[in-house]
Amino acid sequence: MKNIFTQNKKITNWMNRGNKSVLYLLVIIIFAILVMSLLDSKFFTARNLLNILNQQSTLGIATIGVTIAMISGCIDLTIGNLLASSAAVAALLLNAEVNVALVILLTCLFGLVAGFINGLIVVKTGIDTFIATLGLMSVYQGLALIIPGGNNIYLKGKLANFGTYRVAGFIPIPIFYFLTVALIAYFVMRFLRFGRRLYSIGGNPETAFLAGINLSRNKIAAYAISGLLASFTSLIVISRIGQSQPAMGVAYPLEAIAAAVIGGVKLSGGSGTIPGVFLGVILLGLIRNSLNILRVQSFYQYVMLGVVIIIAVTLSNIGSNKKL
Amino acid sequence: MAEKDSILLEVTQCRKSFPGVTAFNKVDFDLDRGEIHCVVGENGAGKSTFIKMLSGALHPDEGTIKIEGKEYFSLTPALAHQLGIQTIYQELPLALDLTVAENIFIGNWPSNKLGVIDYTKLFREAKSLLDNLKIDLDVEAIVRTLNVPQKQSVQIARAMASEAKIFILDEPTAAYSSSEISNLLSLIKKCAANGVGVIYISHHLEEVFEIHDRITVLRDGNKVASHKKNEVSHEQIIREMVGRDVSKFYTREKVEIDYSKVIEFQNFSDGSMVLDVNFTVNKGEILGFAGMVGSGRTELTRLIFGADKRISGDIIIEGRHVSIDNPKEAINEGFAYLTEDRQKTGLILGHSVEWNIMLAHLNNSKGVYINEKRESASVRHFIETLDIKTPSIKQIIKNLSGGNQQKVVLAKWLYANANIVIFDEPTRGIDIGSKEEIYKAMVDLAKHGKYIVMISSDMPELIAMCDRIVVMTKGKITKVLEKEQISEENILTYSIGGTI
Numbered sequence: 001m002k003n004i005f006t007q008n009k010k011i012t013n014w015m016n017r018g019n020k021s022v023l024y025l026l027v028i029i030i031f032a033i034l035v036m037s038l039l040d041s042k043f044f045t046a047r048n049l050l051n052i053l054n055q056q057s058t059l060g061i062a063t064i065g066v067t068i069a070m071i072s073g074c075i076d077l078t079i080g081n082l083l084a085s086s087a088a089v090a091a092l093l094l095n096a097e098v099n100v101a102l103v104i105l106l107t108c109l110f111g112l113v114a115g116f117i118n119g120l121i122v123v124k125t126g127i128d129t130f131i132a133t134l135g136l137m138s139v140y141q142g143l144a145l146i147i148p149g150g151n152n153i154y155l156k157g158k159l160a161n162f163g164t165y166r167v168a169g170f171i172p173i174p175i176f177y178f179l180t181v182a183l184i185a186y187f188v189m190r191f192l193r194f195g196r197r198l199y200s201i202g203g204n205p206e207t208a209f210l211a212g213i214n215l216s217r218n219k220i221a222a223y224a225i226s227g228l229l230a231s232f233t234s235l236i237v238i239s240r241i242g243q244s245q246p247a248m249g250v251a252y253p254l255e256a257i258a259a260a261v262i263g264g265v266k267l268s269g270g271s272g273t274i275p276g277v278f279l280g281v282i283l284l285g286l287i288r289n290s291l292n293i294l295r296v297q298s299f300y301q302y303v304m305l306g307v308v309i310i311i312a313v314t315l316s317n318i319g320s321n322k323k324l
Numbered sequence: 325m326a327e328k329d330s331i332l333l334e335v336t337q338c339r340k341s342f343p344g345v346t347a348f349n350k351v352d353f354d355l356d357r358g359e360i361h362c363v364v365g366e367n368g369a370g371k372s373t374f375i376k377m378l379s380g381a382l383h384p385d386e387g388t389i390k391i392e393g394k395e396y397f398s399l400t401p402a403l404a405h406q407l408g409i410q411t412i413y414q415e416l417p418l419a420l421d422l423t424v425a426e427n428i429f430i431g432n433w434p435s436n437k438l439g440v441i442d443y444t445k446l447f448r449e450a451k452s453l454l455d456n457l458k459i460d461l462d463v464e465a466i467v468r469t470l471n472v473p474q475k476q477s478v479q480i481a482r483a484m485a486s487e488a489k490i491f492i493l494d495e496p497t498a499a500y501s502s503s504e505i506s507n508l509l510s511l512i513k514k515c516a517a518n519g520v521g522v523i524y525i526s527h528h529l530e531e532v533f534e535i536h537d538r539i540t541v542l543r544d545g546n547k548v549a550s551h552k553k554n555e556v557s558h559e560q561i562i563r564e565m566v567g568r569d570v571s572k573f574y575t576r577e578k579v580e581i582d583y584s585k586v587i588e589f590q591n592f593s594d595g596s597m598v599l600d601v602n603f604t605v606n607k608g609e610i611l612g613f614a615g616m617v618g619s620g621r622t623e624l625t626r627l628i629f630g631a632d633k634r635i636s637g638d639i640i641i642e643g644r645h646v647s648i649d650n651p652k653e654a655i656n657e658g659f660a661y662l663t664e665d666r667q668k669t670g671l672i673l674g675h676s677v678e679w680n681i682m683l684a685h686l687n688n689s690k691g692v693y694i695n696e697k698r699e700s701a702s703v704r705h706f707i708e709t710l711d712i713k714t715p716s717i718k719q720i721i722k723n724l725s726g727g728n729q730q731k732v733v734l735a736k737w738l739y740a741n742a743n744i745v746i747f748d749e750p751t752r753g754i755d756i757g758s759k760e761e762i763y764k765a766m767v768d769l770a771k772h773g774k775y776i777v778m779i780s781s782d783m784p785e786l787i788a789m790c791d792r793i794v795v796m797t798k799g800k801i802t803k804v805l806e807k808e809q810i811s812e813e814n815i816l817t818y819s820i821g822g823t824i
Binding site for chain 1: 629651652656669670671682683684692
């Protein structure tokens with residue numbers, strides 16, 4: 001009992017808190033960076049590394065939302081089409097000359113309410129969350145077409161700075177969004193009772209229920225956060241490409257779930273950390289960037305990305321399943 | 325037929341032990357063709373260990389199992405199946421979306437050379453099998469639409485179709501109505517008349533007496549006696565089932581009970597498993613709940629705790645009516661519930677000792693932020709007072725022993741300021757040392773003026789610990805035994821519906 005706080009124990013405890021996958025991911029990432037730096041001199045430059053972060057920041061923010069839902073044991077497949085729907089909402093508002101700050105607020109509110117409704121439907125119907133959000137995914141796909149009348153909406157320069165501004169002239173602002181969201185999420189999931197409730201629900205819903213945790217309310221909150229972050233992401237995306245498109249974001253749900261799982265989140269819920277997921281997102285970006293630099297054709301990139309995802313998850317599983 | 329050929333199954337000097345306990349001790353057992361051999365015993369007498377060895381799920385440490393004259397040291401599930409030993413469950417292994425006939429001949433459907441199933445033949449054969457067994461079922465009905473007793477008869481028909489020789493039925497009539505029970509019993513007799521040997525395990529003596537050719541009584545893993553039909557009375561069977569030396573068991577400290585403070589539970593019903601239950605518990609009292617598995621005790625506590633929907637039920641704590649509709653409200657009123665399956669419903673296995681101890685407190689106290697320092701200090705306090713053996717408060721709970729896990733669950737509720745503590749099978753599957761520590765903790769709680777409810781199937785433990793014992797059968801209270809009335813014989817009599 002007395003030697004609880006020896007250094008060794010501290011490391012074990014740190015690892016027990018779900019940081020094993022963080023460690024494994026760090027090793028993989030450092031290894032990947034080393035290999036790539038040797039293969040191509042263009043890789044290890046500030047410009048390219050910032051580029052990777054910038055590229056991944058949108059997926060990253062959406063992934064953090066999905067992660068929060070997944071930790072509570074809920075899958076959220078709606079984020080892609082929800083992103084497109086809220087992009088349309090934002091674009092229409094902008095073109096109606098609504099104040100930019102208000103547009104940002106209203107778009108986020110749209111995502112929050114949509115996520116809330118998703119959660120409500122999941123909880124009230126009791127359908128498996130994968131199936132329920134698969135259905136909802138189609139609903140948002142429809143909305144993404146209905147809201148803008150099936151058209152792309154061009155922003156004509158409005159909101160341009162939101163996603164393309166460079167801090168100090170060279171650091172893209174989405175990186176700051178991503179870092180801020182990740183930090184807040186880390187704090188919520190690690191230090192707030194709300195976060196702990198989500199982990200508990202995902203870890204064992206029955207035990208959580210008998211300990212007085214309101215399962216429905218917390219799951220709905222998790223979905224609402226996921227919706228909110230998806231719509232926030234949509235603002236960055238439309239700002240970058242200067243338009244909203246009904247078909248944007250379709251790859252998000254699967255990529256986000258892949259990144260979360262690489263980061264140590266389990267589909268069954270209850271485990272995974274925000275730092276792990278952060279690194280999972282970075283690893284995915286690193287791989288894509290490397291394949292680009294190595295001039296692998298995009299058709300082949302999909303195949304390789306898939307293979308890498310499977311390998312990465314297998315490796316991190318080996319790490320986290322190992323007994324002490 | 326020669327005498328020797330009639331023996332289907334012969335178990336000789338069979339022994340099985342688990343760490344710290346001999347579950348089955350040098351038992352001899354045999355079963356003839358066409359015989360219905362009933363096995364009775366208290367919870368924990370070794371009945372399920374016996375079945376598991378016959379179905380191949382457990383391997384005996386010593387002894388042999390002889391089936392139709394062929395000797396085996398141990399069986400595997402596949403081998404048991406191949407030898408024609410069939411355990412009949414209430415509903416588990418049926419393909420719910422296939423028809424009755426398809427289930428009866430599952431995997432062995434009549435078909436032509438191309439593998440196309442000949443449904444006319446299938447239904448015809450199934451029909452004739454069901455007619456022969458006098459089972460009144462539509463062979464084309466989808467199994468999912470059947471009720472539990474009907475599903476069970478489909479299983480029995482399937483076992484007959486696969487020419488099984490030995491049927492094992494373990495508490496087959498739980499939650500059955502009396503007409504359903506008599507249907508099942510006559511079906512079993514029919515099977516026996518066709519030459520099947522039946523091992524029938526039940527704690528409902530009425531059923532056992534109606535159906536048996538022989539009764540074997542087990543107690544603490546030993547065979548106490550074997551009786552042929554009409555050679556024994558209810559009373560004698562009960563006497564043989566009891567008789568453990570209770571006095572040598574744990575001796576608890578006496579606690580002054582405050583009879584002026586009382587919690588009343590009135591009219592608890594859920595419409596099926598719990599029927600109009602009324603009882604009271606006093607401050608400082610340990611109130612026991614006895615009854616056989618399936619008597620509704622756990623269901624009752626879940627109703628009290630607000631975990632399941634009730635039809636009726638009122639709680640009056642020290643004169644104050646309280647309304648409890650979910651566990652959160654129960655916890656706010658001071659209730660704590662240590663469930664019977666701590667791994668499935670008491671703990672979050674993937675998380676740490678600290679996390680689990682904090683769980684109920686965190687969700688039932690004010691605040692948004694987790695004050696880790698203060699929480700850890702409280703957690704450490706409970707680890708010390710309950711003497712939980714863990715290398716660290718951050719240790720993953722999975723890696724602790726059963727006894728220490730149980731203490732963590734207890735710590736969780738103590739931290740949540742429990743006033744009324746419900747223990748459901750608190751010492752199941754934990755070692756003797758930890759058991760005593762749990763008992764000591766329970767007595768300590770009583771001493772501190774808590775209200776304690778204890779469900780247990782371990783009768784000596786119940787007798788040693790409780791001030792009064794409520795006995796339940798089929799969802800109803802059959803008797804509340806006062807301290808001086810408590811005896812194994814009385815408990816058994818009221819819990820298995822025997823008549824004295």
